[in-house]
Amino acid sequence: MKKNLVTIIDIARQLNVSKSTVSRALTGHPRVHPETRDKILQLAEEWEYQRNMLSISLITKRTNTIGIIVPEIQSSFFPKVIMGAQEIAEKAGYNLVISNSNECYETEVANAKVMLANQVDGLLISITKQTLNFNHLTIFQRKSIPIVFFNRVCDEMDAPKVIVDDFDSAFKITEYLVKKGRKRIAHLGGPVNLKISEKRMNGYIACLSKYQLPVDRELIINYDLNLEKLPIYVNHLLNLENPPDAIFAVNDPTAIDAIRIIKKRGLRIPDDIAVVGFSDDYAASLVDPPLTTVSLPLTEMGKTASQLLIDQINREGQQKIIIKMLKGELVIRESA
Amino acid sequence: MKKNLVTIIDIARQLNVSKSTVSRALTGHPRVHPETRDKILQLAEEWEYQRNMLSISLITKRTNTIGIIVPEIQSSFFPKVIMGAQEIAEKAGYNLVISNSNECYETEVANAKVMLANQVDGLLISITKQTLNFNHLTIFQRKSIPIVFFNRVCDEMDAPKVIVDDFDSAFKITEYLVKKGRKRIAHLGGPVNLKISEKRMNGYIACLSKYQLPVDRELIINYDLNLEKLPIYVNHLLNLENPPDAIFAVNDPTAIDAIRIIKKRGLRIPDDIAVVGFSDDYAASLVDPPLTTVSLPLTEMGKTASQLLIDQINREGQQKIIIKMLKGELVIRESA
């Protein structure tokens, strides 16, 4: 489809002036005769002239574009991060190009290549679960294009990283249960090989230890996050000789499903057993009883990452390797 | 920050051949001596040469980039649409640049300008609630850049549109209640001035009429979607002399909250009263009882819009003005 571009040359010809003059008038250059300037501006408006960023970028070697690659976009997690990143980027005059790697390493590599080819000024990325080779990312550094990791970071690379403090948040919410007088707090955790599961579990254990509560392995269940199997584990906990009086679930869906299972058995929440989740999903406030959980600063994460990247883009060279740990915040509702 | 670009010229100089030859080798042109070709390819790889799409786009007048502007990104609604759009775009070799107008007209105009300046090959857009003037969009047509509307469309413009059939979906879910033997079906609707509210209500009314059930104005409540006031309306319905035996809510949050209020009064769902929602939010399956609702083909909407746009981009000129109505699908759970 042929596009009807209006160029500087068109305007120059029409007005019988040089392209330079038109260019100067259009860019607000001071040394242009007011009369010619007005004529040019007027015609530009009339003809709906739009500067072609492509050619400008070609010259300035800046596209004012930031790329962001996320591993999925189906849950509300990354959209929230993107929101934050976009807000900051936009304020700083950057465009945000979003790519979704769909948890697929090959797609991520392809996305990164496209970002490179399109000359992004910087890259924000949360890597896929599969990503073990980082050549497609180190190339950015070799080409002096700043890169900032968020959430799922690459330990092997020297670059700024923004993550949430899972350990701390898990500690906090466990502490909340302890202070509420709960003595036997169970943990429905995720797979141990998953970093976030591990950190959350460690926060939980550290808290119990701090308050000199026994860490009962019987009360810790690491499952594969497949909700279909959850009833088995929850019922197992409830059937224990000495059942727990609270459950700290590794995430909100787990907590919400646990609540359903517990209610089905006629137990009252939080009277008989308290339940807390993690990450304050959209549904957390809607279930009955509303779920006590910890909200993660996702938008904040996007903002921080974006700001860090823009700082780097502008800092012309020197880059500090910072790791920002963002704290979660307790959201107290009625389930505990 | 200065970028370390490797250009065709660099390679040409190093290998002592002309730029054209390098260019040809790199683009897979057949008529290049295999030996020189290999040397070029090898050096390109070694030096991590990346084609600069900027200059190519400048020449070809195609950026292989599609813009998409959505009014919000906080709920899961638009991310799902974006997912679909991205999938199709990516398959067709297009980049998707996402912009968020944040329900703000001025931002939408600015976003559109940026898209224009960046020479997108086409635009997907769902307009803000405030958008009444469309000059920032008609300019795309004047510049022969295809545009496709989705969800929130612009009736005043001649362009393909993809929307969901609210009337039909509302009809279907009401019909489901009727066939389940419900006789007094109430409707918790949204504000009448909102198109989607109106269409859903009309679908509901049409269904009742078809099955010769009386349309009782007493059972239709149009509220402002502010959940805080919902208890008043739900309790009002339940306190009626002749209370409803089913409620069709205009959206899932309303339905979910209604369920909570109803349960608080000790009524059983669906035995005493059935509740159905609209749009199959993430939380719908998590509440107790799981909500019967109608799922909207959001990903499908993105795919369709994207495909329509790409067709138009490739169709070189002639553009059919199609309005695609996508049907929702009944999701039967336990609340009705």
Add this chain to the structure above:
DNA sequence: CTGTTAGCGCCTTCAA
């Protein structure tokens, strides 16, 4: 098969 020339749309010297 290879090299030369011209130019995409714009900005940035330099000179007038």
Add this chain to the structure above:
DNA sequence: TTGAAGGCGCTAACAG
């Protein structure tokens, strides 16, 4: 205050 020339990185003719 204005104009002319050169070039960003690449492709597209046209010659050899």
